[in-house]
Amino acid sequence: MTPVVVLRPEPGNTRTATSLRALGLEARQVPLFGVVPVDWTPPDPAGFDGLLLTSANAVRHGGAGLDAFKRLPVVAVGAATAAAATKAGFAVAVTGSDDARAVVADARDRGFARLLHLAGRDRRETGDGVEAITVYASDTVPIDPEDARSFEDAIVLVHSVRAAERLAELVDAAGTARHRIALVAISRAVGDAAGHGWRDVTIAPQPTDPAVVALAAAHANTRAIDQRARGGDKHAMSDYVPTDRPRARGPKMGVILALVGLAFVAGLGLMGYAAKKLPWFGGHATTAGTTTAAQKAAAGSSGYIPSQPLGPNGEPQAPAPIDTAVLATREATLAAQLTALETRTATIATDASAAAGQATRAEGLLVAFAARRALDRGVTLGYLEEQLRLRFGQAQPRATTTLIQAARQPVTLEDLRQGLDTIAPDITSTTGDGWLDTIQHQIDSLVVLRKAGTPSTMPADRLARVRRLLEAGQVEAARAEVARLPGANQASNWMEAAGRYVQARHALDVIENAALIGQAGQPQPAPVVMPSAVTETSTVTDESAGSQAAVPKPAGQATGQ
Structure with a gap:
């Protein structure tokens, strides 16, 4: 063969x-040759239209640097290289059937003007517009x-x-x-x-x-x-068999007898030679038995008897020599593959850690948005209170405490609007002064001089502006306008409720910012010192007029004037 x-x-x-x-x-x-990886620095993938691979060794030994080029289409020389690139996660755009120059010309016709060639140390030029970088080497064996x-x-x-x-x-x-x-x-x-x-x-x-x-x-x-x-095997090339066979000429009887005698003598000679030389014919029966006993003794208690390879004459044959160069090449290949696996494992661990951080940030944002929704609806936080302590208690303790306190007695925009309607007659009039002061105030308000473009200072106009600001959710500006009304001293409870509303929203803004920048986490719950509960309802007494004005408040909510 x-x-x-x-x-x-x-x-x-x-x-x-x-x-x-x-x-x-x-x-x-x-x-x-034996293929081994070579340390290389990946260039910027943005400067290339595609990736040229002339051997599957570039994929096997490229290492972690290949991940930066997976968005580039691959120009492969041969189906085996294309299959290796596809298995590694690349998208193969062109597969050549000849040599590197031919596939580069084909790729250029398809619009790949600049290619990055991941090649071996010993390589040939592949044409213009191809930048080669060494990622592996084929060392001679x-x-x-x-x-x-x-x-x-x-x-x-x-x-x-x-x-x-x-x-x-x-x-x-x-x-x-x-x-x-x-x-x-x-x-x-x-x-x-x-x-x-x-x-x-x-x-x-x-x-x-x-x-x-x-x-x-x-x-x-x-x-x-x-x-x-x-x-001489004539039938190997032809199956022709002649139809006219020649007549066989038989030998004489004397020749036949002589041949039989020679065969008998030769058989006797072969038997004698076999009895002396061949171990299985009795000549070395004792030696064979001794060898078998030695093998059994060497096998130990397991009962396993290793079989020895025999040569053509029945003697034990030496084992085949081990090619150290091949073993070294395989060892280098396995080491490169292990390095690639370790690199991929580290990349996966980094991605998993980043994903865990993003998940924690998203959970913190969800808790903050849910707390804002609860405050806007005027309901208690419930289980969100514990979540706020766990995630923001250490990063933003003051904002967390303020928000939890405000949620115990929530104030909504509707509460502030209703309270403003209730105290509107008191805060727009000056009934607390004497009749002379009232007349003087009425005379002063007959003619008002102000700069063009400045808001009106009339109490009715200020009250209208307060309502518009509340409709827009600008509670802090509405609170400043109420403070400038003639009867502002009659709205102390409303001003306090508006202040708690503003503080709660400021605390929500701080917590949402902490969640966005990644300060939300899962620390051990820290104790939060809570002040004593505030009275559910409060009233304002107009001592001078002898009347009371209360801010309407649903059950379980605080009021303010």
Whole structure:
């Protein structure tokens, strides 16, 4: 059977060899290079239209820096590279079927003017408008000259230009005849890089590993048929059977007897030789038994007896040598993959921490908005009171305490409007003064001089402005206008209620800002000192007039004048 030699680095070497063995071929794994990652600094993705990948090694060994380029479309050379990019989360826009220059020209026709090439350390120019950056390196693996001489009468698979060039150097250095080696190249450029003098150079129809494997299998089967034909197997190439058979000429009896005697003597000689040399024929029965006993003793109490490989003559055969270069390459590959996994794990942990912070901020905002809604409706906070303590008690203790106190006796805009209507006659008149002062005030109000554009100072006009301000929710401005009315001293309870309304809204603003900037959290509940409850209803007595004015208040709410 014609052996097939695989030169590509791991992990592709093992995949190709497995595919060959599945087809019944003898595969020899001789990787010429070992791929290792290289530290690199990702450039700004905004300066590129796409990502050029000429090998799946760029995806395997690119590390965490690849995440910054996942928004860029990928221009891949070959279906295997495109599949690796898709598996890594990239969007493949162009897949080439020849070499890097051809796929770059195709990508330029499709509008990709500037490409970032994630390449190996040893690479070829791919054309204008392509900026290359090294993310991995293919280091050479030492090859014994005997391995190079073993390539004779074999089919060698070449997957890269660099592998073709090194194969030619190794074969020439070892003195191996090129004309006894058949090459199967993945592309025309790879075949040209190998040079001349080979028995034959076959180019795969597509630049893919399955196409190379299928071509190698067909080549090996063709050689097997040719060898059988040259060995005299006439039926290997033709099924013709002659109809006229020649008459057989039988030998004489004496010749037959002589042959039988010679065969008998030869059989006796072979039996004697076997009795002396072969261990299973009695000559070394004791030794074999001793070896078996030693194996049983070495096996211990487990009862397991390891089987030893036997050579052609039945003697134990030495185990196959371990290729340290292949082991080192696999170890480097596994280390790179572990590093990539650790980087992804750290990224996921960072994203999870950020998501937890955003969730805490959103929960704090929801609590603040719910508290504002409760105050606007004039209802108690209920379970929101405990949530305010837990989330804002340490970050904003004063605002939290003010808000909880205001929620115990909430004041709404409707309460303030109704209270204003109740005390309106008292705060717009001067009934508390004497009759002479009242007459004087009436005379003074007959003619009022003020600058154009300034609001009227008449009590009725001020009261109208207070109502408009309350309708707009501007309680603090309405409170200032009430303080300028002639009977402002009759509205002390209303002014107090309006002040509590303003303080509660200021505290809500502080808590909402704390939630927005991320101060809301889940600390241990801190004790909040609450003052004594305020009386549910209060009245204002007009001592001079002997009358009372009360602010209407729903059950469970405070009043003010």
